[in-house]
Amino acid sequence: MKKIFLFFMLGILLLSFFTSATNIEKKSIINDGDVGADGVTEYWAALIAAGKYGPGLAPSRWLVNDTIGVKNSLLNYGWKKENIKHEASLIGLGVTRKKILNAIDWLELREDEDDVVLMFFSIHGYYQEDKYPFDELDGKDESIYPSYGSPITDDELGVLLNKFESKQIIVIFNACYAGGMIDGNMDLKGEGRVILTSSNADETSIGFYHGEHENSIFSYYLIEGLKGPADKNNDKNISVEEIFEYAAARTTSYANKQGHLQNPQIYDAYPTQENNDYELNIIDLEKKDRKREVDNVFLRLFDQFPLLKLLLKL
Ligand SMILES: [Ca+2]
Ligand SMILES: [Ca+2]
Ligand SMILES: [Ca+2]
Numbered sequence: 001m002k003k004i005f006l007f008f009m010l011g012i013l014l015l016s017f018f019t020s021a022t023n024i025e026k027k028s029i030i031n032d033g034d035v036g037a038d039g040v041t042e043y044w045a046a047l048i049a050a051g052k053y054g055p056g057l058a059p060s061r062w063l064v065n066d067t068i069g070v071k072n073s074l075l076n077y078g079w080k081k082e083n084i085k086h087e088a089s090l091i092g093l094g095v096t097r098k099k100i101l102n103a104i105d106w107l108e109l110r111e112d113e114d115d116v117v118l119m120f121f122s123i124h125g126y127y128q129e130d131k132y133p134f135d136e137l138d139g140k141d142e143s144i145y146p147s148y149g150s151p152i153t154d155d156e157l158g159v160l161l162n163k164f165e166s167k168q169i170i171v172i173f174n175a176c177y178a179g180g181m182i183d184g185n186m187d188l189k190g191e192g193r194v195i196l197t198s199s200n201a202d203e204t205s206i207g208f209y210h211g212e213h214e215n216s217i218f219s220y221y222l223i224e225g226l227k228g229p230a231d232k233n234n235d236k237n238i239s240v241e242e243i244f245e246y247a248a249a250r251t252t253s254y255a256n257k258q259g260h261l262q263n264p265q266i267y268d269a270y271p272t273q274e275n276n277d278y279e280l281n282i283i284d285l286e287k288k289d290r291k292r293e294v295d296n297v298f299l300r301l302f303d304q305f306p307l308l309k310l311l312l313k314l
């Protein structure tokens with residue numbers, strides 16, 4: 001009986017050893033907590049497109065096209081696939097509140113002080129009466145609307161963002177009334193952050209067709225600019241400030257031609273200093289992934305000529 005008990009105890013000990021070894025391994029993948037700067041600048045992104053809303057409502061395909069476009073731009077210039085969380089769906093419950101919060105958590109668990117973090121939301125936006133903490137001059141908390149679940153307010157996003165260690169945070173909202181994300185005292189403003197919004201707090205953000213595709217206007221110019229033309233100072237880097245300058249002017253101009261008012265906004269605290277003359281780079285044009293470029297040419301060809309794929313037996 002004693003022997004059985006000893007074996008049992010030994011088993012428990014071995015089990016707890018292996019379990020803790022697994023935990024150590026997991027912790028080495030995820031920073032999990034505040035570890036400070038590790039001397040390596042890694043790039044992390046969460047791209048969120050809530051393309052599907054309630055039954056009976058047509059899916060908003062252009063929102064999903066927006067995140068796919070941004071994702072491709074990042075991958076084309078050396079961002080790692082495994083460092084990008086992409087939540088986009090046109091079916092089922094779509095991109096739920098839980099999925100959005102999980103994606104933000106996913107980023108927060110991995111990033112550290114010297115990393116670059118990008119969040120891009122292409123999503124429906126609206127506002128509601130300013131709830132505690134009362135921080136809004138216009139009396140409204142702006143919110144993003146998941147496909148399913150309650151809206152996520154600017155105050156709530158502000159609290160989540162304050163958990164991040166990184167001082168190089170980019171948040172881009174392609175959403176109606178998005179300027180409201182940066183107009184309250186408890187919203188998303190903070191040191192080391194650059195926040196872009198597709199319209200101001202009183203404006204809707206529209207989409208359009210171009211050729212066979214559909215995108216939100218602001219995202220369309222964002223994606224176009226990220227391919228190179230936004231590099232105004234020709235330093236082979238596209239900064240968030242440059243991409244804003246590129247996309248904002250074109251968005252406003254296109255919207256005006258449609259009789260629509262849409263004025264994208266920027267909050268720029270990178271880094272926090274009086275003259276704010278540093279820029280936060282998002283794309284290094286010299287890191288272009290040539291292999292991916294060739295793959296993309298084939299993908300486009302197969303898209304147009306599906307028979308070609310069959311002939312090549314791919
Ligand atoms: Ca790091
Ligand atoms: Ca607020
Ligand atoms: Ca606000």
Ligand SMILES: [Ca+2]
Binds near residue numbers: 236239
């Ligand atoms: Ca540049």
